[in-house]
Amino acid sequence: MARAATTADAFNAVAEPRRRQILDALAGGERPVNDLVRQLGLGQPQVSKHLRVLREVGVVDVRDHGRQRLYRLNGRALKPIHDWIQPFQRSWSERFDELDAVLEDLKKEEGHAHDD
Amino acid sequence: MARAATTADAFNAVAEPRRRQILDALAGGERPVNDLVRQLGLGQPQVSKHLRVLREVGVVDVRDHGRQRLYRLNGRALKPIHDWIQPFQRSWSERFDELDAVLEDLKKEEGHAHDD
DNA sequence: TTGACATATGCCTATATGGGTATATGATTC
DNA sequence: GAATCATATACCCATATAGGCATATGTCAA
Secondary structure, eight states, rough: OOOOHHHHHHHHHHHHHHHHHHHHHHHTEEEEEHHHHHTOOOHHHHHHHHHHHHHTTSSSEEEEEEEEEEEEEEEEGHHHHHHHGGGHHHHHHHHHHHHHHHHHHHHHHHHOOOOO | OOOOTTSSOOHHHTTSSSHHHHHHTTTTEEEOOOOOHHHTTTTTTHHHHHHHHHHHHSEEEEEEEETTOOOOOOOGGHHHHHHGGGGGGTTTTTTTHHHHHHHHHHHHHHOOOOOO
16 A cells, blocks of 8 residues: 555645645635745645645635635644644643643633534 | 655654554553554554654654563654644634633743743 | 564555646636 | 636656565574
């Protein structure tokens, strides 16, 4: 078997540095492809291909705007990564116990529904 | 150019599900290879190869113990992933602003040095 | 020292990658 | 409808993967 496709999941999609750069850029808001091409200093076809991967994994959305295509971050698709990595923080952060306690308090003191 | 090596960084190493499983298992403490082989239901050579990748990226450490080799998690090597993903949480978690405020308070109220 | 156990490495193959370059598709303007 | 701008796709290539299998290395026991 070969390596899993880059489009297999967010983990694989985001393993590529260029694609992380794209997401970092999109964190600042919706952007057309050419903006990203300039920011990355990479060829336009390459950027388009990276965007396709990110789109297939659901980490970005597209919207037509005249002759441009505006790409926008969909951070929720990154949640699995966050969820997986989160527990390991305990292993390097000494202050985590403290933070953990605070979070517990937050959950108890307030009865809100929440998504994380 | 081809895809970056799995040993290029933690992002690439951890893109493989089996390797994440291994790290999950090691979160419970030091384990010999055969334990992992059983838990993963994968061939022993395959597990050894995954462990090599994880070791090259610094995410696990090894220690000789008789004829066994005990592998142990080194979570700190996962910190870059955590650091990168963290800001995106804002984009899906409505409660993040609240949590953010709490963290700010923690930093101000206490003058400790800390590593996260 | 011979054999059993624990782990690592070598070799094989199918597969997909990321960048480069050329070109197709699609929208806008003149 | 022709020229132009914006983006996507097709094709080429070097590269390394993950698993399967055989085997090397290393350690302990009898």
